[in-house]
């Protein structure tokens with residue numbers, strides 16, 4: 314049976330684009346706060362922000378739901394980042410990240426808020442220092458380690474590899490015969506020092522060793538993870554810069570998250586020249602063939618491992634460099 318009915322011509326068809334006629338939002342209603350080492354309103358800091366140790370929290374409250382865009386850009390066109398939504402409020406954290414490499418840098422920048430059917434609001438500001446993602450809000454992510462003392466796990470001393478514990482909460486070294494060093498020649502795009510693991514064996518092997526962060530010695534990490542706004546593995550991304558010597562054809566990067574929900578690994582054959590940012594959702598980490606579903610807590614038997622391995626074939630020599638290990642919420646560090 315087929316039913317026929319006529320449409321009421323006054324009935325709204327499709328979503329309403331413009332806000333209601335009495336909607337009003339002015340530049341003074343937009344809140345832009347500096348968050349981090351030197352918190353305060355951007356307007357009270359001469360519209361200047363150092364992205365070394367700080368970021369911006371951009372907030373707005375509308376009385377109704379509408380479409381919005383926040384477009385952050387370097388005045389010289391070198392970097393841009395767009396946040397979009399359809400909601401009755403905005404609460405965005407930004408730390409100098411862009412949609413693609415390179416990041417924002419010291420110089421002149423601007424923020425444009427576009428609201429459906431309204432004139433855009435433009436705020437010019439100055440970036441005083443290049444971003445380092447220190448003190449990022451857990452709603453944005455967690456910088457685990459950048460080997461320059463900005464992550465939640467600081468290294469003991471710049472350039473020095475020392476796996477002793479104590480105040481500095483350095484980490485573990487299970488790379489019994491491998492050389493584990495902190496280097497700064499040919500740095501990653503994140504700059505400064507990075508982790509280097511290299512080894513050679515008389516017989517071919519799959520596994521050379523692991524260095525990382527041990528929950529036995531750093532239970533504080535559980536409290537840091539607790540602040541994440543979600544524990545769904547498909548909403549959390551792991552980002553890390555990786556580089557390796559291409560004369561060793563079978564080097565692989567092997568990342569491990571061993572948490573209270575199980576031990577999960579992510580392996581990739583290291584077959585590219587130079588530094589590359591690997592960004593994968595935590596669902597790419599697998600226990601056997603099972604992808605991580607929920608990101609677990611961190612207890613005494615938990616650890617994060619940065620491992621040197623051989624893939625697709627066993628090898629007698631391998632080398633890998635890691636820098637800037639960071640969890641981001643809701644998407645990868647770069648959009649593209």
Ligand SMILES: [Ca+2]
Nearest residue numbers: 459504505506
């Ligand atoms: Ca670094």
